[in-house]
Amino acid sequence: MTKKLCYLLMLFFSITSTNFAQQLTDSIEKAKKNPPEVEKVYLHTDRNYYTIGESLWYKAYSVYAYTNQLFDHSKILYVELISPESKIISRNITNLEGGLGHGDFILADSLGIKPGTYQLRAYTNWMRNYDDDFVFKKEIQIITPNEENTIQAKENSIRAISKNKKDNPKLENTQEIIVDFMPEGGSLIEDVISNVAFKATDSYGNPIEMKGTIFDTNDKQINLFKSIHDGMGKFVIQPEKNQKYYAKIITPNNDEIKVTLPEVQKTGYTLSINTVDEKKVVTIKTNAVTLNQNPDADLTLICSTRGITYFEGTQTLKDTKLSFILPEENFPEGITQLTLYDNQSRPQSERLVYIEKKQDIDVSFTTEKKLYTPKEKVNLTISAKDKKGNPLIANFSIAATDTNGVNENFDDTVNICSYFLMASDIKGKVHNPNYYFNNSNPARLFHLDLLLLTQGWRDFVWKKFPNLNRNKNFKVEKGITIAGKVENLIGTTAKENNLVQMVLLNKGNSMMLNDTTDVNGKFEFNNIIFKGTATMLLNTKNQKGKNRGEFVLDSIYNQPIAVDFKSYNSLNYEENKISQIKANIHNKNIRFNIPEENQLKDVIVTAKKKKENTTPSRYGFADFTYIPEEKGPHYSNIFLLIQIAIPNVTASANSVRFNRYNGPALVLVDGVETDMSLLSSISTEDIAKIEAIKGPGAAVFGSQGANGAILIYTKLGKGSTSDKKVFHSIAMPVNGYQNTRFFYSPDYSKTKPLENNKVDIRNTLYWNPYIQPDEKGNASISYYNNEVDTTVNLNLEGITNNGIPIVVQSSYQIKK
Template structure:
């Protein structure tokens, strides 16, 4: 078996395929569950990795996580902070979001990922149910009828053949005359679900050539030796015993094919051609490039003197994952391609163990995690873990996607992979053979890395290293830019104050980049000219990028999935009946908020006020605003000529509903319209810059409109803005301590424990403790994570709760 020699002088075209890889991110979300009821919380852990190595990637800091409804609308969006490639967050699935039963999609992406289309956007479907109501599948396309658009293919006997999608894929890309080839096929229904088919292949003379039958998820393959001047078609028999005629791809007169076979546990790759091709191209120089996730790990060149050349693929050169083998001719034109999966023994040992296999209701569980390599050295890794009530269903490991199947396979193949974990379940003996079928069909010439040489081009979307507040200062009249204006920004958030300055450029633009804060903050912007006078108009940009286009369609779940939903509904309903409780008395998520320390100040939109006055509704008020101010605010002198704090000589800054107001306009405000008055006269007034040097008086009106004659201030902006999601801690009850607030609430939680950040100690071990709910049930423990060198890890365990 001849081996290909290493190329010494690869062509310019091939060098292009090997240029510096772009900084591509991949995102995976581990969620605490796949099934939720209305009112519960969905918890997630985000893993962002460098796409070529699967190692945690400290690149983007902002992750957009969105929840899409069955009607294909974004109903909630989180701005999740990524640090070192890790982040976490949650959605409260409340009625206020318009949550109804149905199939929803969770998706996640960074702004930087938009440079590469939607190839790397993470998507996951979840089910939301209402246990006390009938579930309604919220989809217009929720039946199994064959009412779909006509296909361009040549079918017979079926009036609406487009109800099925059946495709044939020659190995390597093309059929070539007199070159024996594998032809793979895949069959799905209109909703993308696999269907079993069988059939017969015929030539142009209507002579039967070979039989075929699907063997896994609608996929299979057969051998075909194309004859000269022949065309081929298949008669396919569907599950309904309908017959469909489908033409096979055209047979080429000349060309090359790539094929792969396993021989003695080694992958043998063969280059094949016919005599006509050799005659046209004697002593053809061919080059083979083998890449994994866009990185070249093997390259070879060989002069083809015969119709077949084989070599052993050096698997030791490659990391685990999909290998793209591409054959180029002497003009560097791709001639054939084959995808191959290489599996590695990563020599690691991660295990979960509980101190018991059966527990009493509300009993404490101690869970031990061990993460070591084969030599017993501790693993450096980061994990997330969920413990959930199965609610009577037996979750098939093969069905749902996890961090292994996503990073190693599914993220590198376009389209949805049915039962992705099947190919990573060691209990499935034929899994690698069936994975090869998947690569021959769904992965066939549709591999996301195919455009790798061009990925560095047209990078219009910038990497976000933090929250950016940008805009432009224009002349008040017209839209010409004001250059060299000073822009001051103050952010007030949870007693913290940030003050930043920038100078506008020749285009009037300013930018405050890489800001980090959580929750809602008050932003104050003010601009002055070179003489320190308020000047110009601030035009603010959008702080966050708009969502990408929605392509989600909530199709009807398969019967097996519908059966699970029905079982979960029944289980939760039975728990309610068993514990004789209405739904509102269930122990659910508890939102923990810190209690503020009492002091002499009260929280204001602009930080903390030194004094706050709220008029009593039924008390008579002075008709004069200045008399009211003197009564309301201590140590303030207020007349029609001056409003100032006694400690200062100059006038106070006056804001009415966020708009700067002078004393003349202040006099027009009716005292009956005032809702609240705040005084900031100490160091806190520094948030207003030089304008607050003599303190600030802040007035809020009932309608929030200020004076009808208030002048609009163009040189400043005061507004609330949202930072990163203010993440919550998962609440887990402690039954060793009696909590009066919980003693009358039944504990029928579906998620018993969630922890997005678990790291082994210096010995590779850690212990986790939590308390069970009070239901007789089975609890599944699901751990996912990734090592520092990019090995994704999934470990599952379970135990019983029984009275």
């Protein structure tokens, strides 16, 4: 059998291609040389279950979609937390460097968080060019240990929906069964033996087991079927001429429903795959009618993984069946799309298959022992090498978490392997995605093939690959952009060739940038990098050096994409898990006899800031600020007050001047430029604050600030005797990248009375988003346990420099 298949393989690909095949090859070769810069992103989180008030920690991996290698493309990653009501309740601007980034959410009451299922979503602006195909989505649970979770009860009634179209209809929030029947290759053809896969889910995508019988038009029983994994299965059928088929399905509550199978085609081609001697055998089948209508038909097979073609061939079909071995060695690991075209470039059949590779790597970690005492130090050693002992270049993140009495099922959530190699290429929810990559599941590859025959059959992301280079409406963001337009004060005429000066003041540092407006009055400052909140100072002046014009600013960050999250009814085992976790956390509180406020919780770790003489100002950071005391001395006039209040300033009815400058300072009263006569009319009792800016920050005032500025603020704006407003200058706070925190882990080897007196029942014991092996392929970390008798899960995820995703899991116990 094997020799015959090898012969067929050589025969199939030895004949010269037709003109169509050559044209197709040229277009594919062009695409391979210049593929779209498609990004994928994955978030590794410390846990999947959280209580209100805890922190959610994440590590972002952004890769080049075709190779899964880290991709230094976009610098801004939008990470959003979406509530069960489909509202974005928090949004982080995460900085990506070299394809890596990290951040966190504090799940505080102030966000309006309540128990339920939330969605964590991540994407770049560049990803929006491909709809939501590459947007990362993950569900997390937020619970309260002392209250009932908001879990929707399941409906007892079940309604079946037959669906043979490409897209799901929008369904109401009820318990329904959606049954899909999908012929292998795409179509049923008269007289051609075919596999038909099926899948049954509720309206939330949760699998439902079922069984049934296939009947023809004459109600003759044709075959029996039964789901074998997560509501999926398949059966064999050979459609007869002029027959239609339907299924009688028995639901979980023993109701009988009728579902029509796809219509049988009179002509066409099918594509099927079977495993023989651990080889994937591809079979092309047709019927005699098709063969007679198209004698010696030239068929072209294109085989692609993540949009890149790795195998192609054209053959003249002379019989109703042709088989050959798929050369798996030509493909990378992942989902491969096989598409069969006729000589008119029309796709006739399509099949997805998973190519698994045995990777030549060995990543592991070890602890010194499997049983620890409470608050004992844990030393963990990580080894990352290939089979020959050579060190791997890789980047990892690791979490150590309290199981809270639940035996963690790592199959039921996505990890970096299942996401990059499978789940990210199939639209829709994949139930238990890690099951298909867990070597302890012997039938996993057979079940993965069922998944590709059903869910992958209709929703494979890379089907749109030929159009991925079109309509690039969303730019790649290499940093923060501050942009806008300068217009005339009267009307909306653009101010061309205006100088725009920008000063950013952030954590005592300043950045000064200049730009000139174009013919449309546009200015733009690109690729800016800063964290936290900064003060932005903008000023504009015309070619004559006069402050003229009005700013119209663009939004700094892009608006979020539409939310499509629909909170779902939890399955029974998920509800049981939530209940167990809630009960365990509640019991910990009772067992240790502590109020919530005396627990050791997340600590925000920030570097000690060097004390500065500057204070925040409406226009940035003032070099000096004076605020009159309520019972302080009174001064006869404003000039005397300025001279006494502000060091190194000379003030008189003629001018106010810094001693370091020869010219007068700019004086603003409540934001309005003021002359000496107006200044002299202000009572000292109406002064609320005086600020002095004489450093780089004064650049925001343009040439008028060359000699520094004195800013006077009056009580209730009493100094604003003029309605004149300043349009050519702006001072406002702007938010940069998230000011990321460091995960705090206590050190019980040091004496810290306040900390040591607090009970340590942390659910995340350790989180480290950046672990890189040294030149020998090793890395070491250490941390201290909490003081609970429990099991601790260790979960390491990461990726190598050549794009191999890594997952390693282990556990140990803490016991007194």
